[in-house]
Amino acid sequence: MLMQIIxxxxxxxxxxxxxxxxxxxxxxxxxxxxLTRVTLMPVAMGALSVYGVVSxxxxxFGALLGWAxxxxxxxxxVLQRPLPATTRYDAAAxxxxxxxxxxxxxxxxxxxxxxxxxxxxxAMHPELRQQAAFGLxxxxxxxxxxxxxxxxxxRLWKLAIRTDAMTATVGAA
Numbered sequence: 703m704l705m706q707i708i709x710x711x712x713x714x715x716x717x718x719x720x721x722x723x724x725x726x727x728x729x730x731x732x733x734x735x736x737l738t739r740v741t742l743m744p745v746a747m748g749a750l751s752v753y754g755v756v757s758x759x760x761x762x763f764g765a766l767l768g769w770a771x772x773x774x775x776x777x778x779x780v781l782q783r784p785l786p787a788t789t790r791y792d793a794a795a796x797x798x799x800x801x802x803x804x805x806x807x808x809x810x811x812x813x814x815x816x817x818x819x820x821x822x823x824x825a826m827h828p829e830l831r832q833q834a835a836f837g838l839x840x841x842x843x844x845x846x847x848x849x850x851x852x853x854x855x856x857r858l859w860k861l862a863i864r865t866d867a868m869t870a871t872v873g874a875a
Contacts, residue, residue, distance in 0.1 A: 707822045715818065722814050726807030732788070737796045740858045743806075744851040747813055748773075751844040754817045758824065759837060768838055769845035776849025777856070785857050791865040798858055805854070813847045816840070 725743075752769065759765035790799040820840055823830055830836045 711818075719814060719818075722810040723807075726810040729803055729806035731802040732800065733802070734797045734799050737798070737859075737862060740798060740855050744848070744855040747810065747851050748848040750817070751813055751848040754813070754820065754844050755841045758820060758831060758840060762837070765837055765841040768841035769848070772842040772845030773849035773852065776846045777853040780850050780853030781856060783857075785861060789858070789861065791858070791862045793862070793865050793869045796862075798861070800858075805850070809847050809851055813844065816843055816847070 755765050755769050786801045786803075788799070788801045791797075792799070
């Protein structure tokens, strides 16, 4: 059965998988990241997440509410955690130095695999779309991934704002 699912998967899906795998694997190593990239990645992954919900449940208020509630809850949890001590922001270059982490890879693969498994499950069992548990779990899962992604970006933005404020204060003195 698994082989049949893989054989019937469009080729572009594998290209997306390997692109996300490559992007996530790059995050395993410490690197310098631009302010733009810090912003765009959660936006792109959040859009993919919302698309996952809408493609399955349409504009269902309950599904979108579940997505939003999970996103907000995970954001609140992650925002309570401090950035790694080695995280730095270079205001002149508008770039962050961030430690390597498996979290972005896990989030990207989580969103991708959720979309893939949900698509395969619905192709074989379209009636799942009508089940309450399915309608609750899937949007919440997507929302949780998006909330973590967004909070990680917000924490970096807060560092940038603090650094810019300190630089302005020092420059004014």
